[in-house]
Amino acid sequence: MIRRAALLAFAIAAPGCSSDGAPTGVDDPVVDEESIAEDDLALTPATGPLRFSRACRSGERVTIAAVGDVMPHEPLQRQAYARGWWTVFGGMTKWLDDAHVTYGNLESPTARGIAYTGALVADPGPVFDDWVYTDTPFNVHRGILGALRSAAFDILGAANNHALDRFSLGVDRTLDAMDAAGIAHVGAVRATRRGSFSTRVVRNGFDLRFVACTFSTNGIFDGADQVTHCYLERSRLLSTVRSLRADPDVDAVIVVPHWGAEYSDTPRLKEIDLAHEILEAGATAIIGSHPHVLQPWEKYVTRDGRETFIAYSLGNFVSRHYYLTLARRTSILLYLGLTRGSDGKTFVNGVRYMPIYTRYSGGNWNVTAIDEMGDEVGGYPDARRLATTMFGEWNVRYPGQPLDTTPECR
Numbered sequence: 552m553i554r555r556a557a558l559l560a561f562a563i564a565a566p567g568c569s570s571d572g573a574p575t576g577v578d579d580p581v582v583d584e585e586s587i588a589e590d591d592l593a594l595t596p597a598t599g600p601l602r603f604s605r606a607c608r609s610g611e612r613v614t615i616a617a618v619g620d621v622m623p624h625e626p627l628q629r630q631a632y633a634r635g636w637w638t639v640f641g642g643m644t645k646w647l648d649d650a651h652v653t654y655g656n657l658e659s660p661t662a663r664g665i666a667y668t669g670a671l672v673a674d675p676g677p678v679f680d681d682w683v684y685t686d687t688p689f690n691v692h693r694g695i696l697g698a699l700r701s702a703a704f705d706i707l708g709a710a711n712n713h714a715l716d717r718f719s720l721g722v723d724r725t726l727d728a729m730d731a732a733g734i735a736h737v738g739a740v741r742a743t744r745r746g747s748f749s750t751r752v753v754r755n756g757f758d759l760r761f762v763a764c765t766f767s768t769n770g771i772f773d774g775a776d777q778v779t780h781c782y783l784e785r786s787r788l789l790s791t792v793r794s795l796r797a798d799p800d801v802d803a804v805i806v807v808p809h810w811g812a813e814y815s816d817t818p819r820l821k822e823i824d825l826a827h828e829i830l831e832a833g834a835t836a837i838i839g840s841h842p843h844v845l846q847p848w849e850k851y852v853t854r855d856g857r858e859t860f861i862a863y864s865l866g867n868f869v870s871r872h873y874y875l876t877l878a879r880r881t882s883i884l885l886y887l888g889l890t891r892g893s894d895g896k897t898f899v900n901g902v903r904y905m906p907i908y909t910r911y912s913g914g915n916w917n918v919t920a921i922d923e924m925g926d927e928v929g930g931y932p933d934a935r936r937l938a939t940t941m942f943g944e945w946n947v948r949y950p951g952q953p954l955d956t957t958p959e960c961r
């Protein structure tokens with residue numbers, strides 16, 4: 552649990568609450584990025600290196616890069632509309648691009664011409680007008696999609712608690728925009744039911760299937776059944792995984808649930824139980840998001856002896872929460888390595904990660920690989936310590952190292 556942070560650098564003018572717990576109706580606060588509000592985390596240390604017993608087996612390989620939530624908070628939208636999304640996350644491109652597949656969760660519709668009330672209006676273009684393009688409930692101009700594509704993202708999660716922030720038509724328009732930008736999506740379908748609840752991504756000769764779900768749609772009724780719900784539709788989720796697992800053409804099933812308690816660095820039994828059930832049903836790995844902070848990872852051995860992997864929460868890829876705590880700004884870029892053995896079966900060979908941090912520099916918010924900051928490394932020791940306490944030093948991929956999920960085999 553995180554103690555509601557003290558306001559160190561903000562002046563509050565008016566009460567009111569958004570989903571971030573932030574006061575609304577205030578001017579953009581003066582930001583002192585060195586004034587980081589306190590977290591109160593349990594912070595369970597890693598028990599040691601995370602290794603997989605078949606790491607060094609020969610076979611064909613594929614590597615998946617994954618990050619947590621892309622949160623288009625108001626300051627980030629304003630920055631991006633003025634100076635481009637590249638200034639927000641472009642610096643991460645080279646680290647995202649050297650995996651075969653890159654995944655992240657986009658925590659917002661990209662629905663043109665829909666106000667937050669649901670009214671259909673003329674689209675204002677890429678401006679934060681607080682009417683069509685807004686902070687919670689979110690909507691971000693579809694220009695973000697081309698930028699994410701340019702930053703090497705191949706597939707985005709569309710099942711999250713903000714999926715219906717522009718209602719049913721907003722889902723349709725979001726999926727249209729993603730298709731137009733050439734970026735795959737998972738977890739939502741159009742009201743006309745075109746599309747599937749799993750998404751096929753073929754890379755490097757591997758047929759990978761992604762399956763997404765969300766714990767909630769923030770109380771907005773999913774009347775057209777467009778979003779996969781983790782708990783309400785548990786049996787549909789599990790049967791989807793089972794049938795993909797039974798398909799001989801499918802090499803691996805990656806499930807990306809949007810779940811967990813916000814601002815808690817510990818998964819609950821609810822997530823742990825569902826994770827294990829999903830893996831028993833045949834998934835290879837689970838990559839979670841929503842808590843806005845990191846949660847531990849786990850190697851889980853299924854009853855049929857498969858070594859599978861869970862990252863309970865990858866935190867935020869990029870965000871600018873009103874309360875600037877260290878844990879909300881610190882995250883990881885995860886690399887998951889898979890091998891297809893001579894028997895045609897695919898297994899996890901290893902995982903690596905890069906600690907990342909959303910910093911304020913030169914008037915811009917941007918996400919950066921901490922170990923790449925050179926002389927600035929010393930400036931963010933707390934963020935790095937948070938990540939390496941949770942995941943250990945052994946699994947870190949340093950800038951300058953080739954992407955290799957099994958360096959122990961060299």
Ligand SMILES: [Zn+2]
Pocket residue numbers: 658711712713809840841
């Ligand atoms: Zn969420």
